[in-house]
Structure formats: C-alpha cells, structure tokens
Amino acid sequence: MTTLHRAAGERFTLHLTLNGQRRSGEAEPRMLLCDFLRHELQAFGVHVGCEHGVCGACTVLLDGRAVRSCTQYAAQADGADIVTVEGLAEPGTLNEVQRAFAKHHALQCGFCTPGILCSVTHFLRDTPAPDEQQVRDMLSGHICRCTGYAPIVAAVLEAATAIRKGS
C-alpha cells in the first residue's frame, strides 16, 4: 500500500513551495490550507472570509491555478507550489495588475484584493485579451462589499492591455 495516513489530531511536518521558497510547517489533518499559510508560514496576505468557498478572499495560486484555500486542507497541499499575493511581484514593487488597481482605485478596504489579484494572474495567463463580460464572469467568484466592481473591471482590462504590450 502506498496510501498516506495521518491520524485525527496527529501533528505532522508539511513541505511545500511558497512564493518560490521551500517552506515547511506543522499541520494536522483538519487544518485548512489558508490557516496553514497564515499561521504556520506567516503568509498574512491570504485573507480568510467565509471559510466555505463563497467569498474568494482566500484565493491563492496552487500549481498555477487560482483556487480557494479554505475548502482544501493543508495535508492535500503537501509538495505543492503555492503563490500568494506576497509572491506576485518583487517586494516593494508592483506588477502591471497591481499598478492598474492603484490607478483605478480598484480597492478600498483591501480585504478582497489579495484573492482577486491571484485570480487575475491566472485568468490573464489563460485569457490575455478578455472582454468585459469575461472579466465580470471571473470576478463573480469574489465578493467585494466596498469598492464596487466597476473600477476592478477597468483595472483588469487595462492590465491586460499593458501586459500584452509589454510582452
């Protein structure tokens, strides 16, 4: 048998790649991935909102895909390559998407922003020239209660153009 078994309550060491660096921390089977990233690896850019996959605040890139980190467990991410908002640009700098968000005032309180930025990163890689409807469809997976979506849509569309010109 090659089945991995972790008993309920058992503490174990978990290794994964976070923002390009090999990291490890302690988890137990029921620990949510978002809690592991925040509490064990201090990736505080992972925001935890609803804890049942609805609000999108905890969205991270897992092996390149934008996914919820609250509806999967740390144990599942053993060996995974994870990028959080901290890893989207060099520390102290902003990437094209982040610059467009600042320019268009696409964030107010900022709680939903890290998750949205992770989604946009994956989305623009798959859909480099989106139309507004496609952007709105992607954003339907994030709940923003203060900025309003119009500036976010404008920022994503402008970032898409900027990235296409730059590459």
Next chain:
Amino acid sequence: MKPVAFDYYRPEAVSEALALLSEKGEEAAVLAGGMTLGPMLNLRVVRPRAVIDISRIQALKTITARSNIVVTGAGVVQSDALRANVIAREVPLLVMALPWVGHFQTRNRGTLGGSVAHADPSAEIPLALVVCDGAVVLQSRRRQRRVPAREFFLGALTTQRQPDEMVTALEWPRAAPDAGHAFTEIAQRHGDFAIAAAGCSLRLDKSGRLEELSLGVGGVESRPVAIDAKGFLGCSASDIAAGLCEHAAVSVTPMEDHSASADYRIALTRVLVERAVNDALAMARQRRDRLQ
C-alpha cells in the same frame, strides 16, 4: 468553522481507495476537489471519521473517447474538461453546462465525478449527464457496475451509490454532428446554485421535423429529471417550443424552499425550456445547413 477531527487517507490507486471504503463504509467521505465536501466539512454538516482524498489518483483523471461514448474519470477537473477538445467535439452539452458550474476559481479544483456523487438537486453536471442519457460507473471491492444517469439520482444528495462504492467514471454518449444543444439556468447571482436549469439536445430530419429530442430540468425537483417528450417527435420544428414548455411545466413536481416557491419553479421551467429548445433548434439548423 473548522471541521471535526478526521483521519486523513491519501491513496494513490483506485484499489487502495476501494479497500479503505470497504473497511470504513459510511464513516468515510471521499474527497476529490472539495468544492462541496469542503464547505460541508467546515460547516460540520458532515462529520466523517475518515476522509479519503482521491485527488492524487492519476487513473481517475483521464478522458477517453470510445466508439460510442466519451469516458471521463471521476477526478477530471471541471476547468480541464472545459478545455478538452474531445469533449468540445463529442459532448457539446457538457461544455455548455460547465460555465454555469460555480466560478472560475471553483472550476479550477472541482471535479466532474464529485459533482455527480454529491447530487445537489440544482447541480449542472448531473443534469447534463441526465439529458445526454449517460451513465455513472461505480466500483467497489465487490463489483463494478454501470448505472444509467436517469436512475442514479434518487433525491437531494441521495444516489444509488452504496457506502463501499466510489464513482470512478462518467460515460457520455457521443452527440451526432448535426445535433443542436443548449443549456441555461436562472440563479440569484451568477455562479450561485440554480433555482432552475434546463438542458436540451435535439436533431432535425431533412424536412425540418423533430427526429430526436432529449430534454431535462434541474433544480426544480429534488433531482435532475428527464422530460418524456416522445409525443413531439415528427412535429414540425418551427412550432414545438411553445408546446414543449407547457408540456414540461405540467410534467414536473416542483419543490419549494427558501429561494423559490413551487409556482415560481414552474414559471421558470416554462421560460427556461422554451429558451433551451429555441437555442438548440437554432444550433441544429445551423449545423444541418453547414453539413449539407
């Protein structure tokens, strides 16, 4: 909002997962993408003693075209299915249903088999499987069996699956190249659970009469239902939509819950069936004209 403590198992082969299921039975929950089980665990709606994580079983992630069917492994991720050429070509209805499933971020993790095994009354993938007249492959240590989708779903979150069985694959009949398809739904917000959904596949003969028709609605009853509309075969396609939507509206026994009354679900059935039939007709005409 943390789950109860559970034993975590991560098998790498189907046989290992089946051995665990046969040992644990009802105490175990099978975890694939976790887009439905995850919330249920976190909300403690379910409290399994053991969670069997099948997300790393590579054998469950294959898409295979056979002579009459396309077989999707239970672990195929929804966004991968949406991008697969063979599915776009052979199972167009599934490609039309998938953009309605949750959101970009949940489709990146949720699986085809997970949605079917969970059997939410308003879920799109089960409805697409029912309209396509596909089948669910179940495996246990005792046997392997194949259950037609139209018999698999028994009610809300209830299926023919026995506690020691696992959904390992879905079988999708290949659609005819001249068939038209449509899928549509109404939800309070895009990506939310559908209050009602409709799917339709049909073919026309050379003179524009209805030759084949498959129609189903989801979210209306406690399970996705196929609507028997044999009486419409042979009718001229130009005037079937109105009759079909009335027929569908009287065929269903709608449920009532916090999001909609039974009357509202009947009204939606009428509207959505009409839209789906008209869209499928338009596609069938276009394809027929191109093939001629």
